[in-house]
Amino acid sequence: MESLPTFQDGNILIVDDDAGILTSAQLFLKQYYKKVYVELNPDKIQSQFKKHEISIVLLDMNFQKGKNDGEDGFKYLQQILDTQPQTQVIFMTAYGDIDMAVKALKNGAIDFVTKPWKNEKFLTTVETANKLAQNLRQLEELKNSRQYQSEEQAREIEGFIGGAPSFLKAKATMEKVATSEANVLLLGENGTGKGLAAKFIHQNSGRNERPMITIDMGALSETLIESELFGHEKGAFTDASQQKKGRLEMAHRGTLFLDEIGNLSLPAQAKLLSVLQNKRFSRLGSNQEIDIDVRLICATNMPLYEMVGQGSFRQDLLYRINTVEVMMPNLTDRLSDIPLLVTYYLSSFKSKYAKHNLSISEEEFEKLKRMNWPGNIRELQHATERAVILAETDQLLASDFQNIRTGEKQLSESTSLNxxxxxxxxxxxxxxxxxxxxxxxxxxxxxxxxxxxxxxxxxxxx
Missing domain, CATH: 1.10.10 (Arc Repressor Mutant, subunit A)
Known part of the structure; x- marks a missing residue:
């Protein structure tokens, strides 16, 4: 058998009431796996799951003297599969009974080894289980990746379009930085497309087969931000009824998008900085460190540099997140893109609302360019959808895009008499x-x- 590379990924828990067996198996497997834990008491298996990420359990079949029917092992196997269904269980027994082995496999174990084991067979069995565990984990992660994106999300990426110089300049910068591992800071007013820009960077990066995980800092309280970012253990705080993975952990080997990062509190900023520096973190309520590999994209409409001067944003964190800065232009700076954007939105909304004959003339496009769009592209998109929904004829007018509630004004109007x-x-x-x-x-x-x-x-x- 070819020797395995040292320190493969995979966390192993060995459960046996014989301390000698535990020591022997741990010393052997630690030559190949970095994290190998042991447990004498099978009733503490669930406690081990709370402390560690376990992918493989090597489980003794008999824990009571004089018994060799394997019933103890089957009981603990069922508990493991009920609470940790992704975990691979390998049974260990001193009795090489083929019928028991078949029963073990039927009950959900992946394999069966006898004691004393032959190192070569033992290692091959663990390796096989580990590969399966990794494949299952990758499959779970891919459910959030590009391969599993909905058609709506795919169309959204296609909608990152424009021809105005200000937009093309920003997009060119994104294309250059996307293939790197550099952290990116997206700046600009609300509604300028920072979230879409983050997706564009991710989709054009080397991490595009892994998930891009998003947290909207502006929508969460300080307590929830830390829980969402780092995750928590059961009982870490009042409402923590079960263990929860944080977005950092979910974004491993992918991209983490922190929207409205200017809302992050100073304590949370310090924790995030530590993660970026050390590439590891702990869930709330745990001292167990988790290694992490993420590419960070942040966005804000807040004046971070002014906030640094005011002491409300850490300068060292700013330097960490803004390896490359991209300023997203306001719609006012790319008015020539309005016909292109409206045409794109129309094609989507006409299909969505079954109004396939709607159109808009060049003259009305020119009028749209003269309107104020304080909400930028997002407002234009919403106005287009509203116009489609309320349209009474097949020919849309610029006036159909006006929002009476917010009172947009034509270019010819002004609130100033100066x-x-x-x-x-x-x-x-x-x-x-x-x-x-x-x-x-x-x-x-x-x-x-x-x-x-x-x-x-x-x-x-x-």
Whole structure:
């Protein structure tokens, strides 16, 4: 038999009432597996599961003197399979009874070894069980991966589109950084597509066959954030009725996306920094450390650098999470993308609401460009869905996209009566509408190109 590589992945628990057997098996297996635990009392098996991640149990079949029917072993096997169904159980017995072996396999054990064992056979049996345990674990993880994404999620990634220079610049940076292991910090206002950008980076990374796990820091209390991030043991706090894996653990070998990271408390920031530095952590209520390998993507609309100066965000954590920064442009900075985005959203919502004949003209697209979109792309998407739902004819109008409740205004309206501010506002919007093209912006404003150049210089807008 070929020798196994030293220290394979896999945590093993050996349960036997003979201390000599435990010592012998542990010393042998520790040559090949980093974590090998032993237990004399089978009634403490469940306690071992609470302390450690166990993938294989080597279980004695008889724990009462004078008995060799294996009933004790079958009892504890059933307990293990009831509470830890992914665990692989190998029975150990001094009685090489083939009928008992068959019964053990029928009851859920993966294999059977006799004592005293031959090292080669013993090791092969453990290796086989370990490979199966790893395959089952990977299958579970893949259920959250790209291979199992819903059609809706796949369409969402396809919707990361645009042609405005500001968007193309941000997307180019993401494409470059995606293939690296660098941590990424996505900045920008609410609704600019930071969550979609995180998915785009993950899908174009070398981790795209593993899950991207998301936590919205803005939606959780301080206590819940730590529980969601690190997980907890049963009894770690009042409502912790059972053990729970944290998002960090779920994201192992994949990507962890921390949305609205600016909401993270200083104590939680310190814990997160420790994880990033040491690549290990402990669940709440446990001292057992868990090794972790994650790629971190963070997002926020909060001024982190100002928060560092105010002492509400750790500077050392900021340096850890912003290896590469990407600024997501506001919709105001990419108004030329509105027709493309609306067309994309329309294709989805027309199908969803069975209104296949809906369309919108170029003239109405131009009107949409003149509207205020304080909620950015998210608001545009919601407005499109609302327009489709409420449409009474096949031809959509820009007015169908207006939200009466929030009172969006046309470009021609202004809340300021200051002439200078109005002029600056019009110039900025015209330049954004035409992606910085002075000739087209001047035409939009009804002035000549030189006049616009003078105003750009006058107001420092160049």
């Amino acid at each position: 002439l200078k501010q109005m002029e600056i506002s019009y110039i900025q919007k015209a330049m954004a509408l035409h992606n910085g093209n002075v000739t087209h912006a001047a035409k939009e404003l009804g002035i000549d190109r030189l006049a616009l150049h003078r105003r750009l210089e006058k107001y420092g807008l160049q």
